[in-house]
Amino acid sequence: xxxxxxxxxxxxxxxxxxxxxxxxxxxxxxxxxxxxxxxxxxxxxxxxxxxxxxxxxxxxxxxxxxxxxxxxxxxxxxxxxxxxxxxxxxxxxxxxxxxxxxxxxxxxxxxxxxxxxxxxxxxxxxxxxxxxxxxxxxxxxxxxxxxxxxxxxxxxxxxxxxxxxxxxxxxxxxxxxxxxxxxxxxxxxxxxxxxxxxxxxxxxxxxxxxxxxxxxx
Amino acid sequence: xxxxxxxxxxxxxxxxxxxxxxxxxxxxxxxxxxxxxxxxxxxxxxxxxxxxxxxxxxxxxxxxxxxxxxxxxxxxxxxxxxxxxxxxxxxxxxxxxxxxxxxxxxxxxxxxxxxxxxxxxxxxxxxxxxxxxxxxxxxxxxxxxxxxxxxxxxxxxxxxxxxxxxxxxxxxxxxxxxxxxxxxxxxxxxxxxxxxxxxxxxxxxxxxxxxxxxxxx
Amino acid sequence: xxxxxxxxxxxxxxxxxxxxxxxxxxxxxxxxxxxxxxxxxxxxxxxxxxxxxxxxxxxxxxxxxxxxxxxxxxxxxxxxxxxxxxxxxxxxxxxxxxxxxxxxxxxxxxxxxxxxxxxxxxxxxxxxxxxxxxxxxxxxxxxxxxxxxxxxxxxxxxxxxxxxxxxxxxxxxxxxxxxxxxxxxxxxxxxxxxxxxxxxxxxxxxxxxxxxxxxxx
Amino acid sequence: xxxxxxxxxxxxxxxxxxxxxxxxxxxxxxxxxxxxxxxxxxxxxxxxxxxxxxxxxxxxxxxxxxxxxxxxxxxxxxxxxxxxxxxxxxxxxxxxxxxxxxxxxxxxxxxxxxxxxxxxxxxxxxxxxxxxxxxxxxxxxxxxxxxxxxxxxxxxxxxxxxxxxxxxxxxxxxxxxxxxxxxxxxxxxxxxxxxxxxxxxxxxxxxxxxxxxxxxx
Numbered sequence: 001x002x003x004x005x006x007x008x009x010x011x012x013x014x015x016x017x018x019x020x021x022x023x024x025x026x027x028x029x030x031x032x033x034x035x036x037x038x039x040x041x042x043x044x045x046x047x048x049x050x051x052x053x054x055x056x057x058x059x060x061x062x063x064x065x066x067x068x069x070x071x072x073x074x075x076x077x078x079x080x081x082x083x084x085x086x087x088x089x090x091x092x093x094x095x096x097x098x099x100x101x102x103x104x105x106x107x108x109x110x111x112x113x114x115x116x117x118x119x120x121x122x123x124x125x126x127x128x129x130x131x132x133x134x135x136x137x138x139x140x141x142x143x144x145x146x147x148x149x150x151x152x153x154x155x156x157x158x159x160x161x162x163x164x165x166x167x168x169x170x171x172x173x174x175x176x177x178x179x180x181x182x183x184x185x186x187x188x189x190x191x192x193x194x195x196x197x198x199x200x201x202x203x204x205x206x207x208x209x210x211x212x213x214x215x216x217x
Numbered sequence: 218x219x220x221x222x223x224x225x226x227x228x229x230x231x232x233x234x235x236x237x238x239x240x241x242x243x244x245x246x247x248x249x250x251x252x253x254x255x256x257x258x259x260x261x262x263x264x265x266x267x268x269x270x271x272x273x274x275x276x277x278x279x280x281x282x283x284x285x286x287x288x289x290x291x292x293x294x295x296x297x298x299x300x301x302x303x304x305x306x307x308x309x310x311x312x313x314x315x316x317x318x319x320x321x322x323x324x325x326x327x328x329x330x331x332x333x334x335x336x337x338x339x340x341x342x343x344x345x346x347x348x349x350x351x352x353x354x355x356x357x358x359x360x361x362x363x364x365x366x367x368x369x370x371x372x373x374x375x376x377x378x379x380x381x382x383x384x385x386x387x388x389x390x391x392x393x394x395x396x397x398x399x400x401x402x403x404x405x406x407x408x409x410x411x412x413x414x415x416x417x418x419x420x421x422x423x424x425x426x427x428x429x430x431x432x433x434x
Numbered sequence: 435x436x437x438x439x440x441x442x443x444x445x446x447x448x449x450x451x452x453x454x455x456x457x458x459x460x461x462x463x464x465x466x467x468x469x470x471x472x473x474x475x476x477x478x479x480x481x482x483x484x485x486x487x488x489x490x491x492x493x494x495x496x497x498x499x500x501x502x503x504x505x506x507x508x509x510x511x512x513x514x515x516x517x518x519x520x521x522x523x524x525x526x527x528x529x530x531x532x533x534x535x536x537x538x539x540x541x542x543x544x545x546x547x548x549x550x551x552x553x554x555x556x557x558x559x560x561x562x563x564x565x566x567x568x569x570x571x572x573x574x575x576x577x578x579x580x581x582x583x584x585x586x587x588x589x590x591x592x593x594x595x596x597x598x599x600x601x602x603x604x605x606x607x608x609x610x611x612x613x614x615x616x617x618x619x620x621x622x623x624x625x626x627x628x629x630x631x632x633x634x635x636x637x638x639x640x641x642x643x644x645x646x647x648x649x650x651x
Numbered sequence: 652x653x654x655x656x657x658x659x660x661x662x663x664x665x666x667x668x669x670x671x672x673x674x675x676x677x678x679x680x681x682x683x684x685x686x687x688x689x690x691x692x693x694x695x696x697x698x699x700x701x702x703x704x705x706x707x708x709x710x711x712x713x714x715x716x717x718x719x720x721x722x723x724x725x726x727x728x729x730x731x732x733x734x735x736x737x738x739x740x741x742x743x744x745x746x747x748x749x750x751x752x753x754x755x756x757x758x759x760x761x762x763x764x765x766x767x768x769x770x771x772x773x774x775x776x777x778x779x780x781x782x783x784x785x786x787x788x789x790x791x792x793x794x795x796x797x798x799x800x801x802x803x804x805x806x807x808x809x810x811x812x813x814x815x816x817x818x819x820x821x822x823x824x825x826x827x828x829x830x831x832x833x834x835x836x837x838x839x840x841x842x843x844x845x846x847x848x849x850x851x852x853x854x855x856x857x858x859x860x861x862x863x864x865x866x867x868x
Contacts, residue, residue: 014434049499053335056506057494060487060550061769065513068483072490072509079503103421107320110327116494117334118270118712120771184835203434204320217231217420266719270711273723277708277767278552282700286730289707292723296716333711335495337554401618448868487769537758537855544761551768552704637868638754651665651854 003180003188004173007129010192011199015134018203019141023210028142030151037153038093040209041085046099047205048082050109051131057116058124070175077168103215104208108201115194122179126191130198132172136165220397220405221390224346227409228416232351235420236358240427245359247368254370255310257426258302263316264422265299267326268348274333275341287392294385320432321425325418332411339396342389343408347415349389353382437614437622438607441563444626445633449568452637453575457644462576464585471587472527474643475519480533481639482516484543485565491550492558504609511602537649538642542635549628556613560625564632566606570599654831654839655824658780661843662850666785669854670792674861679793681802688804689744691860692736697750698856699733701760702782708767709775721826728819754866755859759852766845773830776823777842781849783823787816 008015018024023040026032052075059071086097101109115127139160146157159165180188225232235241240257243249269292276288303314318326332344356377363374376382397405442449452458457474460466486509493505520531535543549561573594580591593599614622659666669675674691677683703726710722737748752760766778790811797808810816831839 017434049502052499052502052506053494053496055494056490056502056509057335059506059509060489060491060494062487065483065486065516068486068490069510069513069517072486072493072506072513075490075493075506076503076510079499079506082499083503103320103324106328107324110331111323113331113335114327118274118330182835182837184833184838186833200432200434207433215417216424217234217417266716269716269719269723270713272711273707273719273726274711276723276726277704277706277711279704282703282730282733285700285703285707286727286734289703289710289723289726289730292707292710293720293727296720296723299716300720399618399620401616401621403616404618451868491769537754540762541754541758544765545757547769548761548764552708552764634866634868641867649851650858651668651851 002177003191004177006188007126007176007192007195010196011130011134014196014199014203015137018134018138018206021203021206021210023206024138024142027153027157028145028151030153032153034152036210036212037156038089038095039212040206041089041093042095042099043102043105043205043209045082045085045090046101047105047109048078048085050113051128052076052078052082054109054112054116054124054128057113058121058128061116061121061124067175070171074168074172077164102208102213104201104204104213108198108205111201112198119190119194120187122176122183122187123190123194125176125179127194127198129172129176129195130202132169134199134202136160136169139165219394220408221394223405224343224393224409224412227413228347228351231413231416231420232354235351235355235423238420238423238427240423241355241359244370244374245362245368247370249370251369253427253429254373255306255312256429257423258306258310259312259316260319260322260422260426262299262302262307263318263322264326265295265302267330268345269293269295269299271326271329271333271341271345274330275338275345278333278338278341284392287388291385291389294381319425319430321418321421321430325415325422328418329415336407336411337404339393339400339404340407340411342393342396344411344415346389346393346412347419349386351416351419353377353386356382436611437625438611440622441560441610441626441629444630445564445568448630448633448637449571452568452572452640455637455640455644457640458572458576461587461591462579462585464587466587468586470644470646471590472523472529473646474640475523475527476529476533477536477539477639477643479516479519479524480535480539481543482512482519484547485562486510486512486516488543488546488550488558488562491547492555492562495550495555495558501609504605508602508606511598536642536647538635538638538647542632542639545635546632553624553628554621556610556617556621557624557628559610559613561628561632563606563610563629564636566603568633568636570594570603573599653828654842655828657839658777658827658843658846661847662781662785665847665850665854666788669785669789669857672854672857672861674857675789675793678804678808679796679802681804683804685803687861687863688807689740689746690863691857692740692744693746693750694753694756694856694860696733696736696741697752698756698760699729699736701764702779703727703729703733705760705763705767705775705779708764709772709779712767712772712775718826721822725819725823728815753859753864755852755855755864759849759856762852763849770841770845771838773827773834773838774841774845776827776830778845778849780823780827780846781853783820785850785853787811787820790816 023032023036027037055071055075055078059068059075062068062071090097112127115124139157143157143161146154151157180191183191240249240253244254272288272292272295276285276292279285279288307314329344332341360374360378363371368374397408400408457466457470461471489505489509489512493502493509496502496505524531546561549558577591577595580588585591614625617625674683674687678688706722706726706729710719710726713719713722741748763778766775794808794812797805802808831842834842
């Protein structure tokens with residue numbers, strides 16, 4: 001049994017809750033308020049930059065050339081996506097370039113940044129996997145439910161189903177499995193722990209966008 | 218004008234809000250529910266360990282022997298406080314040794330851990346200062362309001378006013394001012410930004426204890 | 435006056451010594467012993483992997499998306515070069531995949547890795563610049579001296595003069611100048627210090643290859 | 652069989668060579684040139700500061716409060732020793748406060764700093780162990796050979812045999828064994844690799860002092 005099988009088992013309940021979150025069901029059927037979608041995009045742009053920094057840091061902590069390359073490539077991909085957001089949606093919706101992160105966004109980004117800098121590297125890799133895997137699975141789910149071209153969020157949903165992202169996700173899962181296979185039981189458990197926490201933070205990210213989360217002070 | 222004068226000016230509004238938070242006013246007059254106090258202590262123990270790790274990491278990034286020593290000493294102090302909590306209150310209240318952090322606690326700890334690992338070191342120092350300074354100021358304020366010995370939280374409140382912590386706080390402020398004095402304007406601004414954010418996270422820490430914050434998933 | 439002008443002034447003497455090192459003059463006129471060239475290639479492959487890891491780590495410490503992207507791209511470039519070495523020269527010369535670094539190689543790689551992890555990020559950037567700039571300048575110098583196609587190291591020398599590397603070098607210098615322009619005088623001085631030290635370590639790298647440096651124990 | 656037994660077996664040959672190095676035999680019988688001793692002290696002071704920074708960084712990467720505390724305490728001990736050197740010997744011998752490290756010193760310090768920042772934390776711990784253990788063993792060996800009070804380096808040699816340092820060394824070995832016991836075979840091997848390399852760098856440190864090592868450029 002692969003580590004990723006255990007990992008999916010571990011987060012299945014949270015994943016199922018993500019699929020039925022108002023943000024995702026309304027995005028899927030096209031009824032999501034534009035304000036919430038825009039709020040989400042801005043937070044996503046902020047997130048992607050920090051995700052890229054995290055992936056670069058993990059790249060630096062790898063010792064195998066293929067893995068240094070893989071994570072530097074993942075980082076480039078994340079920053080490229082962040083730039084695309086700014087150059088397309090930000091212009092389209094008239095958003096400011098500077099985004100102030102919500103508490104939930106800041107929680108998620110600092111969680112993965114800390115794992116990358118402090119934890120043993122296999123654990124850091126497990127912490128960034130949900131942003132690949134859960135995101136992809138949710139995207140595929142929403143994409144599969146589209147029946148016509150009237151959804152105003154079609155362009156965004158199509159991106160989810162891109163082959164490039166699919167390839168990156170598969171590669172990220174493979175790498176994590178390889179690292180887990182070489183780790184002992186205690187490390188594999190910690191990898192599951194952080195994978196679960198990052199999946200929970202994915203849920204919070206969508207929830208906070210739907211709630212247009214504000215800082216209390 | 219010292220950097221710390223600007224810093225205090227910057228957070229004065231948040232600081233004033235902290236003073237009047239239910240958690241602190243009820244702690245001060247002794248009416249705080251015991252459940253909330255215990256909840257707070259457990260989160261504080263979790264926080265202190267991560268605070269200690271952050272201070273150690275900053276110590277490692279210093280180049281001056283006095284500063285390496287100072288932050289290693291601060292770290293030892295934080296871990297010593299964490300141990301004291303476990304050895305006194307945890308036993309007294311029958312708390313489990315393993316504490317699960319709330320979202321607000323995890324946000325604060327990962328914020329300072331990330332600053333210590335990624336930011337230029339002056340900025341990291343500014344990010345840990347509120348936990349010294351704001352905490353001390355709030356503690357002194359509550360201590361000054363005590364009029365008799367009937368407050369069930371007296372022992373905790375007395376700790377706030379300890380001379381050892383006071384010395385550490387003064388030293389931390391002095392070091393931050395010295396680093397700020399050698400930094401340029403842009404860096405001083407970033408120092409103010411993270412100082413303000415960490416102060417905001419102090420507010421959220423107390424708020425989340427009073428609300429007995431739970432994870433939504 | 436740009437920081438890079440000061441930087442070049444600072445290392446001019448070492449740079450001139452590098453140009454006249456036996457390794458480089460003999461590489462240039464084609465008389466370098468094959469054993470020394472092979473020894474050098476193996477160390478270079480080891481170096482490039484660590485250089486890539488260093489660049490990724492710097493990428494993770496940047497806050498501007500363009501700079502995160504730039505250094506992740508530099509890292510990918512370094513690892514790509516390392517792979518090319520293994521896939522071409524290593525096969526051609528029958529070299530083992532695993533390279534044991536010499537003291538000089540280990541000194542250089544750990545110096546830049548440490549700067550990337552501990553120093554303020556502008557200083558880390560200055561520490562990796564010689565591997566772009568000095569290397570490029572030396573390569574151009576040797577390339578310019580080629581008069582015919584008989585040099586057995588022609589293929590290697592031609593690589594030095596590649597347009598891709600030239601573009602990367604120019605970008606690295608520009609970025610460093612921008613960061614220096616925003617830094618204060620003390621930081622600019624430290625940037626010069628590490629730039630000089632890394633240039634010195636470049637000299638030692640070539641010297642150690644020519645001497646076929648061994649560990650004493 | 653403890654990991655430390657394997658570790659000692661692994662470095663026994665290098666350790667035996669260290670015992671018979673001219674620096675140590677001449678220090679032991681009091682014939683070491685004062686110039687070499689002074690050179691050594693200055694490099695040792697430089698080393699200790701970087702050793703302290705390394706230990707602080709490891710402290711920050713620990714997750715157990717006892718270990719965070721232990722390594723912050725080791726760091727404080729190293730910086731305290733560095734200060735003592737400056738306040739006693741540096742004054743006595745009229746040394747400048749600023750020490751320029753030799754290539755061998757810089758190689759050793761950056762090696763351990765890099766391990767602390769990049770490697771999985773058990774491996775980082777194994778990399779700093781020789782500076783505790785080998786140093787202590789060599790010190791005890793030299794101390795045991797003293798027969799009278801005429802050795803001009805007596806005060807220094809006595810320090811080697813201090814009970815405080817002995818306690819720290821024992822604790823460091825115990826911690827490393829505990830971490831190794833929880834690690835898998837591949838990690839234990841890597842721990843042996845870096846332990847051996849750091850022991851080799853100990854040899855080079857003494858050798859470079861005896862040779863009054865200079866930079867070639």
